[in-house]
Amino acid sequence: MNERIAVVGAGQMGNGIAHVAAVSGLAVTMIDVAEAALGKGRDTIAGNLERQVKKGTIDAAAREAALARITVSTTLEAAKDASVIIEAATERVDLKFRIFEDLDRLASPDAVLATNTSSIPITAIAARTKRPASVIGMHFMNPVPVMQLVEVIRGLATSDETTAKVMSLAKSLGKTAVEVNDAPGFVANRVLMPMINEAVYCLMEGVGTAESIDTVMKLGMNHPMGPLALADLIGLDTCLAIMEVLHRGIGDDKYRPCPLLRKYVDAGWLGRKSGRGFYRY
Numbered sequence: 001m002n003e004r005i006a007v008v009g010a011g012q013m014g015n016g017i018a019h020v021a022a023v024s025g026l027a028v029t030m031i032d033v034a035e036a037a038l039g040k041g042r043d044t045i046a047g048n049l050e051r052q053v054k055k056g057t058i059d060a061a062a063r064e065a066a067l068a069r070i071t072v073s074t075t076l077e078a079a080k081d082a083s084v085i086i087e088a089a090t091e092r093v094d095l096k097f098r099i100f101e102d103l104d105r106l107a108s109p110d111a112v113l114a115t116n117t118s119s120i121p122i123t124a125i126a127a128r129t130k131r132p133a134s135v136i137g138m139h140f141m142n143p144v145p146v147m148q149l150v151e152v153i154r155g156l157a158t159s160d161e162t163t164a165k166v167m168s169l170a171k172s173l174g175k176t177a178v179e180v181n182d183a184p185g186f187v188a189n190r191v192l193m194p195m196i197n198e199a200v201y202c203l204m205e206g207v208g209t210a211e212s213i214d215t216v217m218k219l220g221m222n223h224p225m226g227p228l229a230l231a232d233l234i235g236l237d238t239c240l241a242i243m244e245v246l247h248r249g250i251g252d253d254k255y256r257p258c259p260l261l262r263k264y265v266d267a268g269w270l271g272r273k274s275g276r277g278f279y280r281y
Contacts, residue, residue, distance in 0.1 A: 003169065006031060006082035008099060010041030010072070013116055014088035016144025019045045020173045022066040023058065023145075029071050029078045038072040045070065048145055080106050084169055086138055088116040091241060096120055097128045104129035112162055114138035118238070119189055119245040122155035122182045132157035136166050139186060140175075142234070150175045155182045184249030185242060193242045197258050199227035203278070204260035210278045228278040231261075232271035240265050 003026055007018045010032035018030045018041070032038050049063040058066075071078075076099070079085045085107055087099050096117060103113050113135045115125055126135035137153025150170040154163055163179065170177035180187045199213050208216070214226020231239050243257040264270075264277065271277030 003027075003083045004029070004081055006079035006085045007088055008032075008076065008079065008085065008103075009088035009090070009116075010034075010037045011088065011090070012044075013140060013142060013144060015041035015044045016048075016142070017086055017088055017116065017140055018070055019048055019066070019145050020175070022069040023049075023052075023062070024173050025069070026172075027069050027071075029073055029082065031073050031076060031078055033074055035074060038074065042067075042070065042072065052145075076102050076106055079103065079111075080108060082107070082111060084112045084114060084165070086114045086116060088140075091118060091120070091238060093120055093124075096125055100125050100128045100135070104131060110134075112136065112165055114166060116140055119185050119242045121184070121249070122153050122158070126155045126157055133159040134162050136162050137182070137186065138166055138170070139188065141188070148176050149188075150177045151186055151188050152177045152179045153182055153186050154179065185246045189242050190246065193239060193246060194255060196227045196231045196239055197243055197255075197261065200231070200258040200261045200278075203228065204258060232277035232279055232281075234271070235273055236261060236270045236277050237265050 005021045005026050006029045007014050008031045010030050014030060018028045021028045030038065030041060046067060049066055052058045053060055053063050085103055087096065089095055089099055096115060100113060107113060115137055116139060117137060118139060122135065122137040126132035129135055132155065135155055136158050139151035139153060141147035141149050152166050152170065167177045185193060202208055202213050203210055210228045214228050217223045217226045240257055240261055243255060246255040268274055269276045272281050275281050
């Protein structure tokens with residue numbers, strides 16, 4: 001594929017997407033408003049590539065070639081020549097709407113506009129553009145270089161052509177693409193987040209300690225990580241935001257966020273990134 005990819009956002013997800021695209025031989029422009037974020041993103045990619053060299057999954061020449069394929073920019077104008085633009089900015093509705101309004105204006109008429117959102121409706125994002133048929137969800141899993149899945153989410157107006165192009169792109173990145181339809185939480189978070197939320201209820205109600213709940217799920221269900229440790233990795237603020245999307249979007253009380261989850265977020269106990277969540281780091 002001779003695609004040029006633009007990735008909007010240089011954070012954990014954005015730099016991971018840029019990493020896999022560059023390793024797969026694609027030219028990538030990583031865009032972020034903050035110079036510091038771009039520097040940190042490039043450093044993260046370089047460190048992760050170095051780890052791959054040490055593991056023997058790529059050689060030193062491949063690492064250098066991948067780094068050389070990545071350019072960075074602080075302006076969305078840099079996305080104008082990209083055939084596929086993947087937005088991986090912070091999970092805020094207002095921010096994503098604004099980015100897509102700008103991309104609609106700036107991007108090439110035949111470009112695919114994809115979003116890595118984990119819960120915001122694709123149909124609502126697409127409606128902020130004059131090209132809803134070209135807008136699609138491309139939900140990568142964290143950490144992107146390691147995780148195989150890309151959840152490809154069709155909005156109400158997403159075309160077959162856009163879907164086929166993104167499914168093909170995901171395959172070229174070495175990922176397994178699964179096509180789903182636009183609905184609150186899609187499939188991944190519609191199933192995962194209520195499980196995490198129920199684990200928090202078990203903790204709140206004294207059914208078990210965090211360690212005991214996680215051990216039951218790891219050893220009993222063969223999960224690589226318990227739900228509370230996973231919540232800490234994802235970020236409790238992100239978990240709460242997704243539960244709120246599910247609760248609001250579906251309207252069923254079974255999706256009500258656990259009060260203890262809300263309390264931890266209010267306390268600033270957000271998980272690994274803040275040093276404390278259900279566990280201390």
